[in-house]
Amino acid sequence: MIFSENAQSVEWEATSFDLAQANYEGRSIDYNSGTGGRLRGVGRSDLDAWWHVSQAAACGSVYHCAALAELARDERLALEVHCGPTGIPLL
Numbered sequence: 001m002i003f004s005e006n007a008q009s010v011e012w013e014a015t016s017f018d019l020a021q022a023n024y025e026g027r028s029i030d031y032n033s034g035t036g037g038r039l040r041g042v043g044r045s046d047l048d049a050w051w052h053v054s055q056a057a058a059c060g061s062v063y064h065c066a067a068l069a070e071l072a073r074d075e076r077l078a079l080e081v082h083c084g085p086t087g088i089p090l091l
Contacts, residue, residue: 017066027053029070036072039079047082054083 022028027049029037041049056064068076068086080086 016063017070018063021063022067025052027067029067036075037070038075039067039071050079050083054079054086057086058084 019029023042026042026044028040028042030040031037039049039053040046053064053067057068065086068079071079
C-alpha cells in the first residue's frame with residue numbers, strides 16, 4: 001500500500017474514533033489544547049495501551065488507525081520509538 005493512499009483512508013476514517021469504545025478496551029485519549037491528544041491506559045499501563053493500539057493499527061485496524069490520528073505529533077513519535085513503526089504516516 002502506498003503511504004498517500006493510506007493517509008487518505010486514515011484521514012477519512014478518523015471520524016470513526018469512539019472514546020467510549022476506547023475506554024471499554026482499557027484505553028483513553030486525554031485531550032489538552034496546548035499539547036494535543038495523549039494515549040493513556042485505563043486500568044493498565046500507558047505503554048500497554050501504546051503497544052495494543054500500535055500493533056492493531058500496523059495490522060490494518062481502521063479503528064486503531066483513527067485513534068493514532070487523534071494523537072499529538074510528539075505522542076505519535078514517542079509511540080513509534082517505543083513500539084516500532086505503525087506504517088501509518090503522521091497526518
